[in-house]
Amino acid sequence: xxxxxxxxxxxxxxxxxxxxxxxxxxxxxxxxxxxxxxxxxxxxxxxxxxxxxxxxxxxxxxxxxxxxxxxxxxxxxxxxxxxxxxxxxxxxxxxxxxxx
Numbered sequence: 001x002x003x004x005x006x007x008x009x010x011x012x013x014x015x016x017x018x019x020x021x022x023x024x025x026x027x028x029x030x031x032x033x034x035x036x037x038x039x040x041x042x043x044x045x046x047x048x049x050x051x052x053x054x055x056x057x058x059x060x061x062x063x064x065x066x067x068x069x070x071x072x073x074x075x076x077x078x079x080x081x082x083x084x085x086x087x088x089x090x091x092x093x094x095x096x097x098x099x100x
Contacts, residue, residue: 001026007033007041015040068093 003026007016016039018026034041046052058064067090071079079092 003027003029004033007037007039010037010039013038013040015042017042017044019044019046021045067091070095072097 001022003016007029010016014037018041029041033039047055069089069092071092071094073094073096076094079088079094082088083092
């Protein structure tokens with residue numbers, strides 16, 4: 001995992017979130033990977049597969065729906081502009097209209 005390279009892709013003061021735990025240890029990092037751009041490294045434990053399955057079953061049983069705005073793939077650039085402007089309704093999911 002080229003973590004130093006990933007951190008360089010973040011915008012200044014951005015945050016890289018490691019979801020779950022890799023089998024091996026994380027790679028060595030240099031202090032400048034954080035200092036130069038003011039980035040942060042965070043972690044999130046989404047839980048073991050049994051808990052994820054339980055959560056998905058609960059969501060299905062209660063008919064929970066995500067809060068998303070769907071846009072066709074052809075409007076990906078517009079979706080990015082809307083996100084940057086803070087106009088997206090919660091989040092935007094791009095839909096490939098040709099695969100429906």
